[in-house]
Amino acid sequence: MPKIVLEHVTKRWGNFYGAKDLNIVLEDREFVTLLGPSGCGKTTTLRMIAGLETPTEGKITIGDTVVFDSETGINLSPAKRDVGFLFQNYALWPHMTVYKNITFGLENVRVPGEDGKMRRLTKAETEERVNEVCDMLKIQQFRDRYPSELSGGQQQRVAIARTLATHPKVLFMDEPLSNLDAKLRAEMRTELKRMHRDMNSTFVYVTHDQLEAMTLATNICLMNNGLVQQFDPPLTVYNKPANLFVADFIGNPTMNFIPGVIEEVKGSEATVSFFGIKAKFKGDQEIPEGIKDIIVGVRPEFLPIHEKGKLKGLAYGTLPAGMETTVKINFNDEILSSVVFGSIDYAIDSEIRFDIVGDGILLYDYASKNVLGRGTLEILEIGEYHRGSEEPFKIELVAPGTNPNEGVGEPGKGKKKKGLKKAKKEKVEEPAPVAEKAPVEEEEAPAEEVEEPSEEPKEE
Numbered sequence: 001m002p003k004i005v006l007e008h009v010t011k012r013w014g015n016f017y018g019a020k021d022l023n024i025v026l027e028d029r030e031f032v033t034l035l036g037p038s039g040c041g042k043t044t045t046l047r048m049i050a051g052l053e054t055p056t057e058g059k060i061t062i063g064d065t066v067v068f069d070s071e072t073g074i075n076l077s078p079a080k081r082d083v084g085f086l087f088q089n090y091a092l093w094p095h096m097t098v099y100k101n102i103t104f105g106l107e108n109v110r111v112p113g114e115d116g117k118m119r120r121l122t123k124a125e126t127e128e129r130v131n132e133v134c135d136m137l138k139i140q141q142f143r144d145r146y147p148s149e150l151s152g153g154q155q156q157r158v159a160i161a162r163t164l165a166t167h168p169k170v171l172f173m174d175e176p177l178s179n180l181d182a183k184l185r186a187e188m189r190t191e192l193k194r195m196h197r198d199m200n201s202t203f204v205y206v207t208h209d210q211l212e213a214m215t216l217a218t219n220i221c222l223m224n225n226g227l228v229q230q231f232d233p234p235l236t237v238y239n240k241p242a243n244l245f246v247a248d249f250i251g252n253p254t255m256n257f258i259p260g261v262i263e264e265v266k267g268s269e270a271t272v273s274f275f276g277i278k279a280k281f282k283g284d285q286e287i288p289e290g291i292k293d294i295i296v297g298v299r300p301e302f303l304p305i306h307e308k309g310k311l312k313g314l315a316y317g318t319l320p321a322g323m324e325t326t327v328k329i330n331f332n333d334e335i336l337s338s339v340v341f342g343s344i345d346y347a348i349d350s351e352i353r354f355d356i357v358g359d360g361i362l363l364y365d366y367a368s369k370n371v372l373g374r375g376t377l378e379i380l381e382i383g384e385y386h387r388g389s390e391e392p393f394k395i396e397l398v399a400p401g402t403n404p405n406e407g408v409g410e411p412g413k414g415k416k417k418k419g420l421k422k423a424k425k426e427k428v429e430e431p432a433p434v435a436e437k438a439p440v441e442e443e444e445a446p447a448e449e450v451e452e453p454s455e456e457p458k459e460e
């Protein structure tokens with residue numbers, strides 16, 4: 001039923017873009033995750049679709065209904081958009097038990113009756129729905145408790161239960177699992193996925209956790225600086241990241257970025273050199289003439305370590321994580337990451353032989369940061385290599401002039417950090433955006449009201 005279309009949707013505060021020129025289509029019954037670093041515009045985008053934030057420009061359609069259009073002045077209230085919300089800050093009714101919190105929302109639900117007319121849920125149906133969500137969220141034992149008698153994670157589960165029980169056609173979720181512990185979060189992901197299949201709803205889910213986005217979504221909408229970077233199924237985003245930003249953001253351990261140059265191009269093939277290696281790249285798309293500086297993107301799984309490997313390096317460090325081990329290889333003073341299945345330890349500075357294999361090698365144009373192809377790399381020559389400087393090189397992930405907020409201080413945040421210019425190996429986990437949430441959360445309060453029956457059911 002409801003397909004959601006965004007056309008040229010922009011949200012601007014002064015000259016700061018929260019989201020810029022979004023053109024996305026969320027197909028009916030999709031599970032779309034909005035993913036990206038803190039402050040990239042995920043919540044803003046979700047709130048605009050839901051009707052909690054008014055876009056500066058653009059048009060939003062849900063199903064057959066235009067819910068917002070800056071040209072004609074249409075702007076439907078959230079209540080009229082027929083959607084469910086689940087925000088990180090959930091406002092449970094403090095004076096109601098868990099059971100009452102869940103059933104309260106169900107009083108407004110209408111289902112088609114035998115005579116074709118819409119009717120309220122019967123007692124048995126209400127009970128069935130409460131049981132379904134209480135089982136799923138493991139809160140049966142708390143049914144008679146008040147919110148103040150529950151932990152934060154338990155309260156969050158009640159909020160999820162309350163929203164899911166109404167079986168909304170479109171469900172918006174903004175980091176709904178953030179208060180749960182790791183184990184429960186993993187379980188909830190599975191349950192959400194099953195629930196999505198059973199409910200026939202479109203789910204739009206905000207997260208800054210790439211694993212969550214990868215595992216849940218039918219499509220990922222990856223954002224940065226208010227711009228959509230890529231909108232594709234998770235495996236496409238992983239296998240063929242559209243630009244360096246996406247390539248760096250997705251995957252753990254991160255992709256190796258190796259700076260090099262193109263020596264010759266022929267169609268989708270190129271002779272490239274990097275770190276003293278000359279190699280032939282065979283890609284899957286035409287490579288434009290005239291590109292010189294490139295980045296070769298190699299996922300750690302495509303640097304297998306084995307005795308007969310053609311390339312020789314030294315063990316810089318190993319990070320065993322149980323199921324796999326990340327091995328940092330010092331190759332001519334450049335550090336590369338490889339990942340090995342199982343637990344392996346190499347003595348520091350012992351010799352390691354490895355290869356570059358696989359058909360998932362990526363080539364990026366360093367000027368535009370865009371992908372030039374995905375394919376195989378055949379090593380032709382291994383020569384001498386000495387890095388010019390002491391400093392490890394820095395790779396800019398975003399092309400100059402493409403960040404709409406460059407030089408614009410973030411409102412309310414002081415000076416923008418130089419987050420994009422980072423030393424090559426310094427992959428830092430995005431911190432949970434707790435502090436920054438505060439002002440937004442306050443505004444989100446009305447969202448919860450919307451989810452509650454907007455008119456008290458009067459007829460008994």
Ligand SMILES: Nc1ncnc2c1ncn2[C@@H]1O[C@H](COP(=O)(O)OP(=O)(O)OP(=O)(O)O)[C@@H](O)[C@H]1O
Nearest residue numbers: 013018037038039040041042043044208410411433
């Ligand atoms: N009401 C507002 N006025 C001015 N700027 C705002 C407002 N709301 C959000 N912003 C800014 O817009 C940008 C996008 O915010 P948004 O809340 O969409 O980020 P996000 O991607 O959800 O981040 P997080 O992962 O931290 O929740 C941020 O830089 C934020 O500071």
Ligand SMILES: [Mg+2]
Nearest residue numbers: 042043044206
């Ligand atoms: Mg947010």
